[in-house]
Amino acid sequence: MGLKVTVVGVGLVGEAIVSCLKERKFPCEWPPRVAATRERPETLAGEKMLVEETSAGSFNGADLVLFAGQEGAKGASVTWRETAERCGAWSIDNGRDFRLAADVPLVVPEVNSGAITPKTRFIASPxxxxxxxxxxxxxIHRAAKIKRIIVATYQATSGWGMRGPQELRAQTPKALVSQENLEFDPKVFARPIAFNCIPHIDQFVDGDYTREEMKMVHETRKILDDSKIKISATTVRVPVLNGHGEAVWVETAKKLSADEARELLRKAPGIVVIDEPDPANNRRTYPTPLDLLKPEYKDVTLVGRIREDISSAKGLALWVVSDNIRKGAALNVVQIAEELLRRGLLKA
Ligand SMILES: NC(=O)c1ccc[n+]([C@@H]2O[C@H](COP(=O)([O-])OP(=O)(O)OC[C@H]3O[C@@H](n4cnc5c(N)ncnc54)[C@H](OP(=O)(O)O)[C@@H]3O)[C@@H](O)[C@H]2O)c1
Incomplete structure (x- = not known):
């Protein structure tokens, strides 16, 4: 008998959770229970499944609930967290609603699995x-203590959810003919996304910053357990289907050379460094979001362009690429569940 798992939300992230459970042979009853806003048959991870309308019954007997529904007051985890807790299930949430709550661990297993405690059965994924x-x-933080981070993101349309790539696909053929007066849905992206870049992800909050930018500030401090790190982010939506890129600059207390940083990152879990000399082409190798289509890269964070920052005595610059749907959401959640198993907090 496997664990009873309920997945709430079967959009891009929910479907990827079902795929990750299957690919990684997570010890659960198969198929997992899947729920969303309404009942219907769906093909998930290549299998026909009946999606149920989420109700209190969706959590009956569940050992583990993986939330991948929409956020906010009427969202999945705000509505159903207490019900899942009353049923005695562990819950792991993809949304923003509880990430910064003091009693909720915010976990990336490679970085801070120690934040998981038996005291709270509700865990947030960043x-x-x-x-x-x-x-x-x-x-880098462990070796040289990061004092300041500047980051500019290049975020794929799938980061918005199912409707994001649909907007890009719908606009692209028309934009090839003319980029003027392109039709777009402002509820998805604030401007046309085909052949464009939009420096606006989520709502504007905290003065001139967006909520996506402030998530990077507050969540990074919580995960690295260092409220003193100075962080400034500019988050940008780009016409990519899937996979986020980030240009990151850090200043550290102790100087790290680019070679030292490369060595550290090569040994670190969940990272593949793509940053080799390529003299034939007079350049170095580097990752791009399309590299995530290669099976060996789909579940890791790719790092390249590692170099000393010429504008700072103790600064480094790097380029970071990962699959926002898998490592950025679904896979991270399943890895947290695997950590619960390893620690004996969840027993198959
Ligand atoms: N996309 C990303 O890159 C990414 C990364 C990290 C975290 N996340 C977070 O992961 C969650 C899911 O994102 P997504 O990209 O998969 O979104 P999505 O493609 O828009 O899918 C959302 C799913 O949630 C379901 N849902 C919405 N409200 C619900 C409710 N009250 N109760 C039950 N189900 C509900 C929807 O049901 P129907 O199918 O019936 O409409 C749909 O299946 C969000 O919280 C998002 O912020 C997303």
């Missing part, structure tokens, strides 16, 4: 842009 950045920066 924002996608935060996850890949902290995977890459945690080894």
């Amino acid at each position: 924002n996608c842009s935060t996850i890949q950045m902290v995977v890459a920066l945690a080894p």
